[in-house]
Amino acid sequence: MAKRDTPMLDELLKGPYPSFVKELYKVQERKPMVQDLLGQLEDSYEERIGHWKHGGIVGVMGYGGGVIGRYSDLQEKYPAVAHFHTMRINQPAAWFYTSDALRTLADIWEKHGSGLTNMHGSTGDIVLLGCKTDDLEPCFADLTAAGFDLGGSGSCMRTPSCCLGKARCEWACYDTMKLCYEFTQEFQDELHRPAFPYKFKFKFSGCPNDCVASIARADMSLIGTWKDEIQVDQAAVADYAKGGMDIVSDVVMNCPSKCIKYNGNGIEIDDHECVHCMHCINAMPKALAPGKERGATILLGSKAPIMEGALLSSVLVPFIDLNDEDEIEDLKELIGNIWDFWDEHGRNRERVGELIQRVGMATFLDGIGLDPEPEMVSAPRDNPYIFFQDEEEEEDDE
Amino acid sequence: MGTPSIPEIAEEMFQMVSESMGKKNLKAGDLTKAIRQKYPEVDRKTCKLALRELMDNGRCVYAYFGGSYIQLPHKEGAAND
Ligand code: SF4
Ligand code: SF4
Numbered sequence: 001m002a003k004r005d006t007p008m009l010d011e012l013l014k015g016p017y018p019s020f021v022k023e024l025y026k027v028q029e030r031k032p033m034v035q036d037l038l039g040q041l042e043d044s045y046e047e048r049i050g051h052w053k054h055g056g057i058v059g060v061m062g063y064g065g066g067v068i069g070r071y072s073d074l075q076e077k078y079p080a081v082a083h084f085h086t087m088r089i090n091q092p093a094a095w096f097y098t099s100d101a102l103r104t105l106a107d108i109w110e111k112h113g114s115g116l117t118n119m120h121g122s123t124g125d126i127v128l129l130g131c132k133t134d135d136l137e138p139c140f141a142d143l144t145a146a147g148f149d150l151g152g153s154g155s156c157m158r159t160p161s162c163c164l165g166k167a168r169c170e171w172a173c174y175d176t177m178k179l180c181y182e183f184t185q186e187f188q189d190e191l192h193r194p195a196f197p198y199k200f201k202f203k204f205s206g207c208p209n210d211c212v213a214s215i216a217r218a219d220m221s222l223i224g225t226w227k228d229e230i231q232v233d234q235a236a237v238a239d240y241a242k243g244g245m246d247i248v249s250d251v252v253m254n255c256p257s258k259c260i261k262y263n264g265n266g267i268e269i270d271d272h273e274c275v276h277c278m279h280c281i282n283a284m285p286k287a288l289a290p291g292k293e294r295g296a297t298i299l300l301g302s303k304a305p306i307m308e309g310a311l312l313s314s315v316l317v318p319f320i321d322l323n324d325e326d327e328i329e330d331l332k333e334l335i336g337n338i339w340d341f342w343d344e345h346g347r348n349r350e351r352v353g354e355l356i357q358r359v360g361m362a363t364f365l366d367g368i369g370l371d372p373e374p375e376m377v378s379a380p381r382d383n384p385y386i387f388f389q390d391e392e393e394e395e396d397d398e
Numbered sequence: 399m400g401t402p403s404i405p406e407i408a409e410e411m412f413q414m415v416s417e418s419m420g421k422k423n424l425k426a427g428d429l430t431k432a433i434r435q436k437y438p439e440v441d442r443k444t445c446k447l448a449l450r451e452l453m454d455n456g457r458c459v460y461a462y463f464g465g466s467y468i469q470l471p472h473k474e475g476a477a478n479d
Contacts, residue, residue, distance in 0.1 A: 057461040057469060062453050064460030154466035155425065193450065194466030195426035340442065343427050349465050 004035055006042040024116070033114045033130055036078035043074065058085055058133055060140045064194040066150025067136060083133050087113070088151040089126040089143060090184065090191075093177040094164040104146045112139035123201075124161030124212075125151040155349075156194035160184050162204035163211040165224075171281065172206030173224030173294035174322035180204045186332065196339065197346035197355075207290060208278045214302075214313070219352050220335070221299040221313045222322070225276050226291035234266040236287035251283050295321040298331065300338070301353025311353040318375035337368040401439050407448035408457075410436075415458055415468055423467040 012021045021038075028034040040051050051074050058069035068086040075082035089105075105126065109115060114130030121127040126148075131139060140150065151159035160183050163169070165176030183202055184191065190200075203214030206224040214221035241247055247262045259273035260280060269280075271291075281288045298320060299313030317334070321327050338352065341364065346355050356364045365372055402410070411429045418424050430445040449468070452458040461469045 055462040055464070057459045057471070059460060061456065062450075064453070064466050069462065154460065154462050156466065189446065189450075193426070193446075193453065194460060195430070195446065195449070197425075197427060198465060343430070343442070346427075348425065 004039040004042065006038050008045040009038060009042055027115050031115055033080040033084070034116065036072075036080035037084070037114070037130065040072060040074055040078045040081055043077075052084070058083075058136070060136055060150065063150055063192045065153040065156045065192060067131075068153055081130070084114070084130045085133065085136065087128040087131055087136070087139065088121065088123065088153055088159065089128060090149045090151040090159050091120055091124055091126050091161065093180045093184075094162055094167060095120060095124075096164070096167065101146075105143075105148070108139060108142045108146065112142065123151065123158055125159050150192070152191045152199075154194040155196045155198050156192070156200070157187050157190040157196070158199050158201045159191065160202040160204065161212055163206050165204070165206040169206060170285075171209065171224075171278075171290055173226055173290055174206060174222075174296050176204040176206045176222075176224070179222065179322060179328070182328070190339070195343070197342060198349045198351050200339070200342075200352065208276050209282065215299060216302050216310070216312055217304060218302060218313065219300065220316075220338075221302065222296050223299065224290075224294065224296050224322075225319065227293040227295065227319055228291035229271040230269050230274065230281065230291055231289040232267060232269065233287050237267050237284065238265075240284050240287055245284070247284075251280050254279050254283075295319050295323070301351075301356050303351045303353055311351075311357075313353070315373075315375045316370070318373055334368065334370065337370075341367040402437060404444060404448050404451060407433055407437075407440065407445065408451045411445075411448055411468075412452055412457055415452075415470060419470055419472075423461070423463060423469070425465065425467055429468065 009021045009024075012019045013025075024034055024038055028038060044051055051072055053071045053073055054069060056069040056071075059065075059067040066088050068088070070084045070086060072078055072081045072084060092101075106115075106117075109117060109128050112131060112135045113128055116129040118127035118129060128139075143149070160180045162176035162180035163172075165172040165174070167177055180202075190196070200220070201218045202220050202222070203212045203218035204222045205212050205214050208223055208225060210221075210223055212218075214223060237247070241264075245251075247267065251267075252260045252262050256277050256279070257273045257275050259270040261268045267287075276290075281290065296319075297315060298317035300316040302311050302313040304310055317331070320331060322331075342352050342355055345359065345367070346352070350358070359367075361376065362372070365376075410433060414429055414432060415424060426449055429449065430442060433445050433448075434440055434442070452468075453460070456471065458468050459471045461467045
């Protein structure tokens with residue numbers, strides 16, 4: 001097949017940055033599917049209109065997610081992309097691979113699909129772009145034989161993702177990779193069989209640096225934190241000062257709660273006022289470290305804007321020891337209660353954060369059987385709707 | 399009316415999906431709610447197992463139209479030959 005003329009796409013090769021077009025040009029030599037993809041893309045750029053039709057019933061037997069149906073509406077002109085489905089593959093926790101695993105994946109995809117990948121999609125999954133309907137099952141069979149599985153799509157639990165945590169990072173307050181793997185295994189049914197009003201994402205970050213941006217993107221964010229004092233090595237603080245760091249302007253002045261003092265001999269932190277923003281620890285990693293009593297804060301409700309505006313997660317469980325198996329079991333039970341409440345009361349395509357906004361936090365907490373805690377109030381002192389009724393409760397108890 | 403077994407629930411769900419084809423898209427949650435309204439003693443887990451049975455034997459399939467729905471297998475309108 002003659003290569004297509006694609007003058008507009010050629011323009012994308014001229015910038016100083018890597019271009020996906022360059023990679024597509026390389027692949028088109030051996031994949032007619034990619035030649036047609038380039039042709040259709042050129043048409044789309046010229047006409048300023050997309051030519052993909054999404055969705056439908058395409059998938060693999062028994063699974064409701066992991067395959068995103070995509071068809072060309074120009075199939076007469078570009079028959080090789082009449083079907084161009086995306087397969088989402090559950091990535092290994094924190095995206096660690098052996099080179100052998102990568103070669104295996106590449107070979108399977110070269111055999112069954114376009115050879116084009118997106119490593120990794122914004123969901124965290126390995127994204128394989130461009131598969132024909134008839135190739136989905138054989139591709140899936142080869143992937144599962146190699147130890148891979150599909151990830152989530154649609155109204156289900158999406159593929160959980162985590163930061164690299166204890167594998168490489170000394171700030172990790174719990175084992176993110178272990179918990180991400182455990183949740184993936186525990187909730188296989190919720191991952192593969194969409195039964196929710198809409199999507200539900202877990203993201204695991206080992207500390208408040210939140211490298212997987214869970215607070216903005218996950219319906220449930222599990223963010224590592226500590227309960228006791230920041231660990232301080234005063235000798236290392238002195239080394240930073242000797243090395244030329246302006247500790248007052250770089251660290252003290254940037255502390256959001258103004259709870260660090262530096263007197264030239266050492267630093268002093270008022271840990272009760274610390275909001276665990278990580279700034280001082282990031283600035284002086286050799287001198288400061290998170291405390292020793294480590295665990296996580298569980299937050300609920302964030303999402304990127306689709307139906308309504310963006311939401312950040314807010315605190316649900318102020319502190320949980322994620323090294324304690326019993327506490328993890330309690331958390332799983334709480335998650336079950338959240339899903340049940342959402343199933344019962346959620347509207348179609350309503351994320352759990354939107355449900356909380358609609359019914360109110362008090363009703364939601366009541367529904368999932370969790371007591372309110374001061375840390376759940378996102379704007380203390382501004383909120384006149386939270387009342388503490390200790391006296392009345394005492395009377396009721398009598 | 400006794401408590402229905404999982405295959406009986408699956409059959410009732412299948413009937414609901416069949417009757418709604420072409421009229422209304424049903425989600426897993428709609429089927430679960432309808433069954434639990436009719437049989438309050440049936441829990442969500444049992445409904446989930448009934449749904450799994452329908453999917454695993456291929457009588458129903460998942461479909462995606464902005465959200466995930468349950469349908470009978472068919473050749474979809476969007477599909478190209
Ligand atoms: S979120 Fe924290 S623990 Fe995880 S990789 Fe980033 S800095 Fe390290
Ligand atoms: S972690 Fe943030 S709030 Fe806490 S002491 Fe350091 S800079 Fe201040």
